[in-house]
Amino acid sequence: MNQQEQFISIINEGYTCKGENLLLGVAMLDGNAIPDAKITIPIKTLNRHGLIAGATGTGKTKTIQVLSEQLSGLGIPVMMMDIKGDFSGIAMKGTEKSFITERHTKIDIPFEPKAYPVELLTLSEQEGVRLRATISEFGPVLFSRILDLNDTQSGVVSIIFKFCDDQKMPLLDLKDIKKMIHYITAEGKAEIEATYGKISTATTGTILRKIIELEQQGGDIFFGETSFDVQDLMRMDEQGKGYINILRLTDIQDKPKLFSTFMLSLLAEIYYTMPEKGDAEKPELIIFIDEAHLIFKEASKVLLEQIETIVKLIRSKGVGIYFITQNPMDVPSGILAQLGLKIQHALRAFTANDRQAIKQTADNYPSSDFYKTDEVLTSLGIGEAFVTALSEKGTPTPLAATMLRAPESRMDILSMEEIASINASSKLVKKYAESIDRESAFELLAKRISVEEEATIAQTNNSNEAKKPSAKADDGISKSVIKVVSSASFIRGAFGIIMKLLKK
Ligand SMILES: Nc1ncnc2c1ncn2[C@@H]1O[C@H](COP(=O)(O)OP(=O)(O)O)[C@@H](O)[C@H]1O
Numbered sequence: 001m002n003q004q005e006q007f008i009s010i011i012n013e014g015y016t017c018k019g020e021n022l023l024l025g026v027a028m029l030d031g032n033a034i035p036d037a038k039i040t041i042p043i044k045t046l047n048r049h050g051l052i053a054g055a056t057g058t059g060k061t062k063t064i065q066v067l068s069e070q071l072s073g074l075g076i077p078v079m080m081m082d083i084k085g086d087f088s089g090i091a092m093k094g095t096e097k098s099f100i101t102e103r104h105t106k107i108d109i110p111f112e113p114k115a116y117p118v119e120l121l122t123l124s125e126q127e128g129v130r131l132r133a134t135i136s137e138f139g140p141v142l143f144s145r146i147l148d149l150n151d152t153q154s155g156v157v158s159i160i161f162k163f164c165d166d167q168k169m170p171l172l173d174l175k176d177i178k179k180m181i182h183y184i185t186a187e188g189k190a191e192i193e194a195t196y197g198k199i200s201t202a203t204t205g206t207i208l209r210k211i212i213e214l215e216q217q218g219g220d221i222f223f224g225e226t227s228f229d230v231q232d233l234m235r236m237d238e239q240g241k242g243y244i245n246i247l248r249l250t251d252i253q254d255k256p257k258l259f260s261t262f263m264l265s266l267l268a269e270i271y272y273t274m275p276e277k278g279d280a281e282k283p284e285l286i287i288f289i290d291e292a293h294l295i296f297k298e299a300s301k302v303l304l305e306q307i308e309t310i311v312k313l314i315r316s317k318g319v320g321i322y323f324i325t326q327n328p329m330d331v332p333s334g335i336l337a338q339l340g341l342k343i344q345h346a347l348r349a350f351t352a353n354d355r356q357a358i359k360q361t362a363d364n365y366p367s368s369d370f371y372k373t374d375e376v377l378t379s380l381g382i383g384e385a386f387v388t389a390l391s392e393k394g395t396p397t398p399l400a401a402t403m404l405r406a407p408e409s410r411m412d413i414l415s416m417e418e419i420a421s422i423n424a425s426s427k428l429v430k431k432y433a434e435s436i437d438r439e440s441a442f443e444l445l446a447k448r449i450s451v452e453e454e455a456t457i458a459q460t461n462n463s464n465e466a467k468k469p470s471a472k473a474d475d476g477i478s479k480s481v482i483k484v485v486s487s488a489s490f491i492r493g494a495f496g497i498i499m500k501l502l503k504k
């Protein structure tokens with residue numbers, strides 16, 4: 001056997017799948033595409049998560065487009081966090097241009113223009129399916145994590161949730177929780193203190209400040225009703241193609257807090273609502289997070305641990321998460337270590353830091369008799385990438401420099417008219433269009449306060465006792481509070497459940 005025959009045999013042994021799979025392209029040896037060495041990824045192991053990395057312009061987004069098309073074709077729905085807004089073209093047929101014909105001749109895979117079913121989602125007031133969540137759904141644990149609160153502050157948030165629970169006051173939007181915070185330091189102070197102990201205004205002040213920060217990043221639009229049902233991400237069209245749900249996040253770059261809030265709430269909700277699947281034959285949903293460094297950049301250590309945990313747990317729900325980023329080192333090592341599929345596009349060596357990153361990246365891939373990994377990493381062409389996946393048996397496949405196929409849908413964005421037409425025919429847009437502001441904590445407290453005020457006027461001088469703060473300095477939370485916070489019945493919300501699972 002000559003070297004090429006040996007190569008083909010190793011690739012075929014590593015990549016041949018019995019079950020359904022995605023055809024990405026063909027392996028390359030010494031810079032040439034080898035059509036007999038097809039790179040196919042079993043869909044069975046796609047719940048084991050993945051990474052798509054590489055310098056700008058090397059083909060990461062087109063790779064996601066190729067993956068999404070084939071997933072959709074197999075009836076697997078996709079969600080794409082589209083930060084640059086360059087993914088919408090997947091809704092329309094592509095056109096075969098000469099560079100595509102050239103590529104597809106080299107890899108010997110037929111090219112057939114196709115369009116895919118798309119929903120356009122939004123976190124802001126853009127046109128599309130509005131994604132919202134209520135504060136109650138977050139639960140005190142996750143809500144505190146998002147605000148980056150310390151234990152004392154989280155304790156106060158827990159009291160607020162508990163109080164609202166007891167009083168049947170829904171916490172829907174930021175307005176509700178702000179009103180609540182105000183209430184526990186003013187009109188409701190005596191009532192809260194009697195049950196939960198003293199709460200310092202320094203603590204509530206900090207919480208309020210952090211809520212306002214979140215509000216300024218668009219949290220006021222995100223929190224509220226109608227809250228999004230994650231089952232709506234798992235739809236098929238009449239032909240059985242999985243929907244590709246594109247969340248357009250072009251305005252999110254300067255709002256990392258809102259983005260990580262949303263990501264966590266989505267993952268928690270998926271975890272909470274989807275049944276246990278184990279390692280099934282087919283994933284339920286694949287999520288691509290473009291520019292993933294944005295969720296990690298500003299995340300605290302606790303939040304990172306939370307993300308790491310949920311990434312680990314969500315696998316058994318049949319959900320695969322794919323992080324897309326320029327430098328693989330952007331992804332925390334605890335998450336990196338969990339990823340089954342790795343598609344590494346070219347890296348550029350401009351600075352000493354770049355060279356360091358290239359060396360580290362190369363070291364993280366399986367060694368190969370056919371490539372000098374670090375050298376090939378800098379010489380891969382556009383739309384070419386190193387691939388390693390998990391075989392159907394769950395073992396890593398051999399490293400393969402791959403010439404990827406071209407997307408069959410449009411490699412360009414949609415026009416305004418095309419976007420409008422997709423939204424006009426979407427059932428989901430209508431379902432989530434209305435912003436409901438039903439009676440919640442804000443309104444209920446306002447009512448209660450006005451009743452109390454009347455009572456106070458009637459009583460006049462009589463109520464000094466209740467109003468007077470107990471003179472003891474008590475900056476933390478009293479024992480009774482800690483009891484409430486740590487009682488099992490109180491740990492609620494998706495993350496509460498996960499934490500309980502972990503403790504077992
Ligand atoms: N698989 C591919 N087939 C054909 N052309 C590709 C492919 N991947 C990338 N390209 C070309 O490279 C350009 C940049 O790719 P893109 O995916 O936007 O890069 P990135 O997301 O890494 O910045 C595309 O507009 C396209 O012209």
Ligand SMILES: [Mg+2]
Pocket residue numbers: 060061084
């Ligand atoms: Mg891109």
